Amino acid sequence: MSGPAVLLTLIAHLALLSSISFGGFPTVLPDVRILVVDTYGWMTDQEFANFFATSQALPGPNMILMMSFIGWKVWGFPGAVAAACATFGPPCVIYFGAYRLWHCFRDGRWQPVVRGGLVPVITGLVIASGLVIARAADADWRAAAVTVAAAVLMLQTRVNPLWLLFAGGALGGLGLL
Amino acid sequence: MIESWAARSVRDPVALGALSRVFLKVSLCGFGGGLALAHRIVVDERRWLTEQEFADIVSLCQFLPGPNIVGIAVCTGTRLRGAAGALAAAAGFLVIPWVLGLAAGVLLLGHAQHPLLQKILGGLSAAAAGLLMATGIRLLLPHRTRPAALIFAGLAFGLVTFVKLPLLIVLFGLVPISIVVTALQTARAR
Numbered sequence: 001m002s003g004p005a006v007l008l009t010l011i012a013h014l015a016l017l018s019s020i021s022f023g024g025f026p027t028v029l030p031d032v033r034i035l036v037v038d039t040y041g042w043m044t045d046q047e048f049a050n051f052f053a054t055s056q057a058l059p060g061p062n063m064i065l066m067m068s069f070i071g072w073k074v075w076g077f078p079g080a081v082a083a084a085c086a087t088f089g090p091p092c093v094i095y096f097g098a099y100r101l102w103h104c105f106r107d108g109r110w111q112p113v114v115r116g117g118l119v120p121v122i123t124g125l126v127i128a129s130g131l132v133i134a135r136a137a138d139a140d141w142r143a144a145a146v147t148v149a150a151a152v153l154m155l156q157t158r159v160n161p162l163w164l165l166f167a168g169g170a171l172g173g174l175g176l177l
Numbered sequence: 178m179i180e181s182w183a184a185r186s187v188r189d190p191v192a193l194g195a196l197s198r199v200f201l202k203v204s205l206c207g208f209g210g211g212l213a214l215a216h217r218i219v220v221d222e223r224r225w226l227t228e229q230e231f232a233d234i235v236s237l238c239q240f241l242p243g244p245n246i247v248g249i250a251v252c253t254g255t256r257l258r259g260a261a262g263a264l265a266a267a268a269g270f271l272v273i274p275w276v277l278g279l280a281a282g283v284l285l286l287g288h289a290q291h292p293l294l295q296k297i298l299g300g301l302s303a304a305a306a307g308l309l310m311a312t313g314i315r316l317l318l319p320h321r322t323r324p325a326a327l328i329f330a331g332l333a334f335g336l337v338t339f340v341k342l343p344l345l346i347v348l349f350g351l352v353p354i355s356i357v358v359t360a361l362q363t364a365r366a367r
Binding site: 018080115143146155 | 204205206207208233234236237238239240241242243244245246247248251252255256260263267270271274275277278279281282283285286289293296297298299300301302303304305306307308309310311312313314315316317320323325326327329330331332333334335337338341343344345347348351352353355356357358359360363
């Protein structure tokens with residue numbers, strides 16, 4: 001595949017995925033990885049993990065930035081712009097439309113039921129996404145130990161996740177991983 | 178609802194520029210706590226929305242696909258100034274942070290082959306993966322007493338991780354069944 005077909009393929013996939021990204025964009029990471037690493041070989045697993053890590057360490061709209069890095073890698077600056085638009089465009093339209101209709105169904109008794117059904121599935125998807133990044137990032141047992149430690153500290157303490165992120169980076173920079 | 182609309186029309190309309198600036202601040206300073214910051218500015222400081230309106234918006238956004246915090250910007254903008262407000266709030270949240278983030282990221286990733294940066298990024302990625310898994314686990318904790326919830330979380334995890342099914346199929350296969358099971362359990366509990 002070459003030329004604009006590459007960009008169109010990426011945009012079409014991102015637009016579809018962003019339209020079904022219930023629970024936020026992390027749930028679509030496994031699908032995106034299969035597309036850009038396995039199916040088309042646009043980047044390596046390591047690059048994919050780097051894009052995720054960098055987007056998490058920057059302020060602003062993290063996942064939109066990550067998809068923009070992927071777009072940049074695939075098709076330069078136009079690719080980054082197109083990937084960003086495909087990522088935030090469909091959800092923004094849905095948010096706008098749904099808010100306009102909100103008064104029709106804001107007090108529905110079905111709300112807790114739908115939430116009770118939707119949330120468990122989303123949590124499974126988010127954990128699976130974390131594992132996808134871990135598999136791409138963890139080259140050996142020491143990196144895997146950092147992943148486990150970050151998860152445990154995040155769950156057990158109130159420490160700002162940003163510090164855990166930078167601690168991981170520092171351990172890596174010091175050559176301990 | 179009607180009351181608050183009337184109250185709003187008496188007040189001066191919120192300037193589109195102010196909407197953009199507030200959500201620019203939320204975007205750049207939010208760092209993992211964007212929701213709390215948005216609540217503090219929009220409800221406590223500016224009094225653009227009531228506590229109830231903000232809570233409604235948050236619960237609506239949690240139902241919908243996409244980044245929730247962008248949804249809060251869009252809905253707040255819509256509430257205050259209609260479509261123009263939605264555009265102003267979303268643009269404030271996205272444009273400048275995106276340009277800055279892309280520039281910083283591309284600069285950084287352009288040197289990703291440098292040995293030191295490679296090691297730093299490796300450690301950063303490992304920690305980021307752990308944080309993402311912890312986010313999923315934390316979301317699941319309130320549902321841990323419901324066996325059905327754990328089963329559906331496990332199924333979703335397994336179908337993506339081991340069977341490598343696409344998200345579309347997992348979502349539309351599991352979510353309806355999960356909702357029906359929750360509905361049956363709720364009905365039986367009554």
